[in-house]
Amino acid sequence: MAIEQLLILIKPDGIKKSLTGNILTKLSEVRMVIIGAKVLKVSEKLAEEHYYQLRDKPFFSELVDYIQGKIYGEPWNRVLALVYQGEDAISKMRKIAGATNPEEADPVSIRGAYGRITTHGIYENVIHCSSDSSEAKREIELWFEPEEIVKSIYPTKKVVLEKEEKTIWA
Numbered sequence: 001m002a003i004e005q006l007l008i009l010i011k012p013d014g015i016k017k018s019l020t021g022n023i024l025t026k027l028s029e030v031r032m033v034i035i036g037a038k039v040l041k042v043s044e045k046l047a048e049e050h051y052y053q054l055r056d057k058p059f060f061s062e063l064v065d066y067i068q069g070k071i072y073g074e075p076w077n078r079v080l081a082l083v084y085q086g087e088d089a090i091s092k093m094r095k096i097a098g099a100t101n102p103e104e105a106d107p108v109s110i111r112g113a114y115g116r117i118t119t120h121g122i123y124e125n126v127i128h129c130s131s132d133s134s135e136a137k138r139e140i141e142l143w144f145e146p147e148e149i150v151k152s153i154y155p156t157k158k159v160v161l162e163k164e165e166k167t168i169w170a
């Protein structure tokens, strides 16, 4: 039994179908703790980096469009990104999420209940869930800055940034 953290994304189809509340409720069943959360519009660069392991697949560019919510447009072209932590968090969360293919997923899992396969063959499965702890580390470091996580989970270092432009409240 290990304490793990993982990245969960409520994908644009989950946002459009107004499933945020349902998904968070289902995920809360296994009593993991949220240690980071934000809503964001996914850039092409972030989408490509997130799915880089699938870059040679024929559906890669459609997958990159999907996670950016391109087919949905405003105001659904965003994701809710969450970092959860807890004992055996990854296997527990992936069980609730269900299999990648919504047709094969347990019907009472999130993907089984809410996912669909598009006419282009993309699995729109409403949620992303890291699959092991090394993938989780890579993904959390990709999606979040250290100060956006309320706990110290991975090693950090201090750097001095010069001439960095930043927007602040006027």
Ligand code: UDP
Binding pocket: 054, 059, 063, 099, 100, 121, 122, 123, 124, 125, 128, 129, 131
């Ligand atoms: N995907 C797809 N068709 C496939 C395999 C994957 O559309 O044949 C999409 C699906 O949205 C999936 C994502 O690509 O969630 C990432 O694939 P992965 O194999 O990592 O599955 P996951 O870890 O999300 O279950």
Ligand code: MG
Binding pocket: 129, 130, 131
């Ligand atoms: Mg995966």
